[in-house]
Amino acid sequence: MDTIFGIRWRIADYTEILLAFIILIVIIAFFILLRYNQHLKNKKIQAEQLFLFKIKQLGLSNFQVKILDGLVHTLHLSDASVILENPGLFESAIGSFLAYLRSRGEKEDSLASICRDLIITYEKLYNQSTFKTPLQLITEMEIGLLLFVTTKNGIIFIGKINQIDPGQLTLGTFRSPREINLPEGTEADAFVWRAGDAEYSFKTRILSVASNSISILLPEEFNRGKEVRHPFIDTIIPCTITQISSPQAESSKNNIASQSAVIHKIHQDELIVRTSKKLDYRQSYTIDFILSDFKMRITAIVIADKTIQEENVFYLTFRYTEISEAARSILKTYIQEHL
Incomplete structure (x- = not known):
């Protein structure tokens, strides 16, 4: 075929056209496979993240997560989440997992620690x-x-x-x-x-x-x-927070700032209060409230806070530093009754 410039273009035969078509199909298929492979990778990552989220919700420690991951690999599971619903899978992997640890020459103390976390993981799951x-x-x-x-x-x-x-x-x-x-x-x-x-x-x-x-x-x-540490219990308990500014302040009542607040959540070692004023991390505080008709006084420090700016509200997490045995017993009973 001649162009307007008098150049003759070569006309491809059917074999060359077919070959070009095949090459084009291969290129398209390659890109489709790449996209599909990336989709599978993303899906696997999402499944792993969901699995990790679920087991973290159940309270597994990082070490227990690693142990569970080892069991999943021992079983060659394509979907790790199935082990959460089938204790038989977990049990079937214990023997071979321990045999593998022994083959690596793990010492008795290490094996005992792993066995302890294995049974704790099983109970949590x-x-x-x-x-x-x-x-x-x-x-x-x-x-x-x-x-x-x-x-x-x-x-x-x-x-x-x-x-x-x-x-x-x-x-x-x-x-x-x-x-x-x-x-x-x-x-x-x-x-x-x-x-x-x-x-x-x-x-x-x-x-x-x-x-x-x-x-x-x-x-x-x-x-x-x-x-076993119990979870936080939702509460609405009025309380008074008093700052202890010196070792003598609690007895003398001098230089002490007090404020009212509401206990939002509580458990055996910590509580979360809802207040309108942020408190100093460097200070210690006494928290007075009534629980089950018992006057409670706990000495605590602030370990975390969360602010809701729109409402001018602070959620402060306190950790107990001093609590009487009687108060701890009352608190423990209260938590157990409200779980």
Whole structure:
């Protein structure tokens, strides 16, 4: 074909046209695949962020989040969130996860710490509770609780309470008892964590070892350890905040500035008040209020604040520095009754 300038353009044959068309299709397909791959990456990132948000809401520590992430990778889960709804998945990963840690040569103290956080993570995920009545007898433990056992010769394993009989616990294990190599009669220590209550420990002994379970001694004596921290309780309680300007100020009542406020939220270690005046972080304060007909006086410091400028309102978070045993007992009872 000739142009107006007398130049003859070459006319492509059908093969060349087809080849050009194929190249164009490949380029378009490549860009579509790139966009789709980016979409999948974004979707995965969003799923991971949602998963992290959910487990943080359940109160998992950073270390417990890492442990859970290790279990997810052990199970090769494409969607990590499924483990939140299926305790069987969590349980199925415990044995191989502990075996992996042992293969890396983890020391006994490290393994014990990981086992402790494993059972706490399990309880937070599947047995979440804001409050449980403290155990009066060790036989009041629930079926299905996880516990970890450390023997005197350094063997550590996790078991699930399958049966509670007078004087003994029957535990389902996540590895074959023969693999654990646990002689009968071995002295051991057991640890249990109850969501909404506290951690418990007791001395025990291996009574019998079966093909898929281990029976241990259930003693009458046990230790109740660190309590689980309860959440904030919403309240509307009038209070008076008094600044303590010197060590002598509280007794002399000189140079003390007081103001009225409302306790917005409260728990066993901190409270949040709603007030119209910002307070000095460098000062200590006494907070007086009435709770369950009991006159409370707590000494506290400001650790955080939030301001709503439009309403000229300050939300101040106080942490207790001094509180009497009687006041703490009243506060604890109040929180438990309002959970």
